[in-house]
Every structure is written in structure tokens, then in C-alpha cells.
Amino acid sequence: MLEPRRGLHRILGQAARCATSWWLICTAWAVEPWHDSIQVDPSFPYYRDRSTHSVAAELRANGYRTLRYLVTSEQHINTALVAACRQIGLRVCYGTFGNGSYATRDLPAGWEAWRMRLRDPFARAPDYTYLCMNHPEYRRWKKAQIVQTLQRITFDGLEIVECFWPAFRGPESPLYGCLCAHCVAAFRREFPDEPGVPNFDDPAHPSHFKTNRALYARWQEFRARSVASFLDEIINGPGGVRRRFPKLPVAIWGIAADVPAPVITLRAWEGIDGALLVSTVRPDLYVLQTDWPDWMKPDLPPDYPLRYKPFVEAIRATGSRVPIQLQTDIGSAENCRRGRAWLRACELAARRAGMNAGVTAYEYHLSRDIYESPPRPVTANARSSVITLVFNKRLDAVRAADPAHYRPSSGEVLSAKVDGNLVELTVSGRPDSITVSGLADDPTRRLFKNHPPATMPKPIKLAVRWN
Ligand SMILES: [Zn+2]
The missing domain is CATH 3.20.20.80 (Glycosidases)
Structure with a gap:
């Protein structure tokens, strides 16, 4: 059984980790x-x-x-x-x-x-x-x-x-x-x-x-x-x-x-x-x-x-x-x-x-x-009446084209167009944020096929950046 870590040990451990990180940063060549x-x-x-x-x-x-x-x-x-x-x-x-x-x-x-x-x-x-x-x-x-x-x-x-x-x-x-x-x-x-x-x-x-x-x-x-x-x-x-x-x-x-x-x-x-x-x-x-x-x-x-x-x-x-x-x-x-x-x-x-x-x-x-991480929206940039969502991975295009998966802070989503990991939402109004839920990735595009799709476990809200 491991000995419980007391406060000082934890601090010393953190200090050692910081020193290691700094040493790595200083010696790492970009x-x-x-x-x-x-x-x-x-x-x-x-x-x-x-x-x-x-x-x-x-x-x-x-x-x-x-x-x-x-x-x-x-x-x-x-x-x-x-x-x-x-x-x-x-x-x-x-x-x-x-x-x-x-x-x-x-x-x-x-x-x-x-x-x-x-x-x-x-x-x-x-x-x-x-x-x-x-x-x-x-x-x-x-x-x-x-x-x-x-x-x-x-x-x-x-x-x-x-x-x-x-x-x-x-x-x-x-x-x-x-x-x-x-x-x-x-x-x-x-x-x-x-x-x-x-x-x-x-x-x-x-x-x-x-x-x-x-x-x-x-x-x-x-x-x-x-x-x-x-x-x-x-x-x-x-x-x-x-x-x-x-x-x-x-x-x-x-x-x-x-x-x-x-x-x-x-x-x-x-x-x-x-x-x-x-x-x-x-x-x-x-x-x-x-x-x-x-x-x-x-x-x-x-x-x-x-x-x-x-x-x-x-x-x-x-x-x-x-x-x-x-x-x-x-x-x-x-x-x-x-x-x-x-x-x-x-x-x-x-x-x-x-x-x-x-x-x-x-x-x-x-x-x-690509097999296990759920889809996650990373950025939401908007121009005119279109919000472009960038995801971390390729989406199930059928599911992601359903406007019901996107809830803007104001107005409504009129349509959703999917391109790999990108979704273009045409919206009414000028929402400050958008909440995305229920999306899955596309398991048919993986090298090994016998693995289930990865789905979003909970809704994710992110701020919309208007240009
Ligand atoms: Zn030869």
C-alpha cells in the first residue's frame, strides 16, 4: 500500500515537477x-x-x-x-x-x-x-x-x-x-x-x-x-x-x-x-x-x-x-x-x-x-448570419445537419451544413453563445470499424465571436 502523501511531500513533489518542467522548457528546442x-x-x-x-x-x-x-x-x-x-x-x-x-x-x-x-x-x-x-x-x-x-x-x-x-x-x-x-x-x-x-x-x-x-x-x-x-x-x-x-x-x-x-x-x-x-x-x-x-x-x-x-x-x-x-x-x-x-x-x-x-x-x-474522444466544438466564429463551428474531429454528417442539436442564446438556427469537422449554422439574430448537444463522430471513416461512435456526454456552451 502506498504511504499517504502529507502536505510537505506534496509541495516538494510539485516543486520537483515544476523544476522538471522548467528544465524541459529550457532544454527543449523549438x-x-x-x-x-x-x-x-x-x-x-x-x-x-x-x-x-x-x-x-x-x-x-x-x-x-x-x-x-x-x-x-x-x-x-x-x-x-x-x-x-x-x-x-x-x-x-x-x-x-x-x-x-x-x-x-x-x-x-x-x-x-x-x-x-x-x-x-x-x-x-x-x-x-x-x-x-x-x-x-x-x-x-x-x-x-x-x-x-x-x-x-x-x-x-x-x-x-x-x-x-x-x-x-x-x-x-x-x-x-x-x-x-x-x-x-x-x-x-x-x-x-x-x-x-x-x-x-x-x-x-x-x-x-x-x-x-x-x-x-x-x-x-x-x-x-x-x-x-x-x-x-x-x-x-x-x-x-x-x-x-x-x-x-x-x-x-x-x-x-x-x-x-x-x-x-x-x-x-x-x-x-x-x-x-x-x-x-x-x-x-x-x-x-x-x-x-x-x-x-x-x-x-x-x-x-x-x-x-x-x-x-x-x-x-x-x-x-x-x-x-x-x-x-x-x-x-x-x-x-x-x-x-x-x-x-x-x-x-x-x-x-x-x-x-x-x-x-x-x-x-x-x-x-479518433475512436474514443467525444466530439467537442472548439471555436464559433460568425459573419453576417452564419456561425461556423469548428470541432475537434469529423462528425456524423446526418446527425450534425439537424438544427435541433444547436441552441443559440437568442434567435433560432435556420439550417446546419456539415463539412467534415465544420458546421455552418445559418441563424436569425445575433446570439452571443451557442449550446451544442447530442452530436456523434463518424465511425465509418476510421481504419478499424468495429468500434461504436463517440457521442457528446453533455451539452457544451461556447461564446460566439462575431467578425
Ligand atoms: Zn543493391
Whole structure:
């Protein structure tokens, strides 16, 4: 049983918490434009059949200042959403995948030659095609694709995500790669005195990775350097991002997992060497992606970033002061849905672990709050005879279109028009306040469907601001 807290203990506890908060505020770096950001993939149904303005308004109503647009097809970027966000003062960063593509239809003829060769040639990542970061034509094409996208659309930042080599568990995984002809040739050029790349299939082979440890160490070095040179070429190389857009903030991603000897192990398995990456590429932000075996733990505690401290220390040991941020997943699997309270606790732990740029997450609408938090009106702005209510989430459009759910302090509601999380009320008179009751969210727009709608438990009254 816990000892009851007496007055002095409580005060001391509060003082300690205040000191901790101040310490966190003083050491927290507001890294623009990555501060208070959330990843969004607008191809999900949650964002469809509503205006782009309503999506932007919902993100802002939830306190976010930056949308990190995770682009799965450069040919289908929702430019209207980018414009709508920037119009209301949100920043928008462009995120693109480095080690492959979700949209092979975007790739030019002959792209099949860019495929990574995995240890099991028939193994595939679901919906995703790994492309070799050592293939010179893929590098050239990827650099041009990013530059052209930045020329076409105004963004506030760029991040290149997932430049690891597959895969978690390293050579034990059938997805381990890349073992293509370009990688083999490049390794031979770099280490001409070696007999070739390690063997990963035959334990009796003299070059087997468990037998010839020196060869395997050089192979690990080669993979880590390959990632660094891929990113360096795109960001700092001729015709690259910094030459064309010298003021654009650039972030790159590494990866982290709670495994024994984490820094060495992840470098061996996935070729990510954070210290090498930040010293070579000199990004404006380094993001530690949570590897899937960790975020898929149903009971993942929010303080798990503390286990990632060695990844931060490895970078700081080089003298680098690059801002570091944690990226986590808040609901790609049904039993791993996490809400804002969990995310806040995770943010505090990440900062304690030295990730001074806090936390960002994949992806906004996967949050547990989209399943459980009741709808709540956040603002009521009025002009002429129309009051626009901004809610914290997407509403059940049929229910929200019924004027009976809105009671103005004077006059009456003549009609209600619903757009995602926005409701436009046409009113008679000029009410000072409006009381909203009985609304529900729209469970059909969630990723996982077998959860009931969240309904308002009690009426909420808010002041109307007339313009
Ligand atoms: Zn390759």
C-alpha cells in the first residue's frame, strides 16, 4: 500500500515537477518547422469527401502547427490540402520514402532494374517495393523527383524517410538486402582485397557472415556508408536539394529498436549509423523512427524512448548538436492504438532521453482519440448570419445537419451544413453563445470499424465571436 502523501511531500513533489518542467522548457528546442507536428496521409477515407479547409481546420483545432505530408505517390499530391493548410497558417512538410516506393506506377520505364535483391528473391514487403539506394539511375531519378516536387509545390520542409536497408533481424530475415549486382560491384571496388560480399546462405562457406567476421564487418561498414552517400548525394550533391533550395529545412530519418547492443545491432541489421549520417549529411533534424517490433507491442509504455538513449548518445559523442526527434506509431495495428495522453507522456520521456525535438507520430487519424474522444466544438466564429463551428474531429454528417442539436442564446438556427469537422449554422439574430448537444463522430471513416461512435456526454456552451 502506498504511504499517504502529507502536505510537505506534496509541495516538494510539485516543486520537483515544476523544476522538471522548467528544465524541459529550457532544454527543449523549438525546431521549426517540425515543432508540434503530426504525420498525415490524406489518402485515408477519414480525409476524403470533405473540404481540404476542414482537414486543415481540424489539425489546427487539435493544436498542431505542422502537417507532415507523407507522400506515397508524388504524382498524386493533394496540392489543395497543402494550400489550405498554409492559408490558415499551418506549415506543411514534404515526406518521401528513400528505400523504395508504394507507387511503382510513378516510376519510369525500366525501373524493375532498380529493385533490391533480397536474400530470398521471392520475399516481398506488403504493398511496398524496395529500390536499391546504390543503383546510380535510381539515385539520379530520386534526386530529380524530389527537386521537381519542391519546384512544383511550396513546402516548409523536406524529410527523407526510411533509408534503411532491410531488414529487422538482419541476415536471419528473408527480406535482408540488398545483394544486387550494383551493391556487389560497389563493395568489390571499395574492398578489392576481399573475395566478394559475405555469404548468407551456406554456413560451411568460408565467406559465411558468421565465419568470416572481418568480411562481415566491412560489409556492415559498406551498407552504412551507402545510406549516407545516397542521402548526401540527394541533399548536398550537384543539382540536389540544398543547391536548389538553400533555405529549406531538411530532416533525415534513422531507426531505433529496443534490442541488446542497440546501436551496433541496428547498424548491422539495417545499415543505419546515426553518427555517420548526421556528420555526412548535416541535416537540420534527425528523426529516430520506432522500428515495427517496438510499436507493435500492445502494452508499449509511453516511457519507452528512455530505452533509445544509446542512439542519442552515439550521435552526441561526435559533438553534433543536431536536434533529434522520435517518431512513433499511434494506431497502425488495432491493439496498438494510442491517444494524446499517451503521446504527451511519450514526449516527456523522449526529451528526458535527449531527443530535444520531442515526438511526432504516424498518423493523425489513427489515434485512439479518433475512436474514443467525444466530439467537442472548439471555436464559433460568425459573419453576417452564419456561425461556423469548428470541432475537434469529423462528425456524423446526418446527425450534425439537424438544427435541433444547436441552441443559440437568442434567435433560432435556420439550417446546419456539415463539412467534415465544420458546421455552418445559418441563424436569425445575433446570439452571443451557442449550446451544442447530442452530436456523434463518424465511425465509418476510421481504419478499424468495429468500434461504436463517440457521442457528446453533455451539452457544451461556447461564446460566439462575431467578425
Ligand atoms: Zn543493391
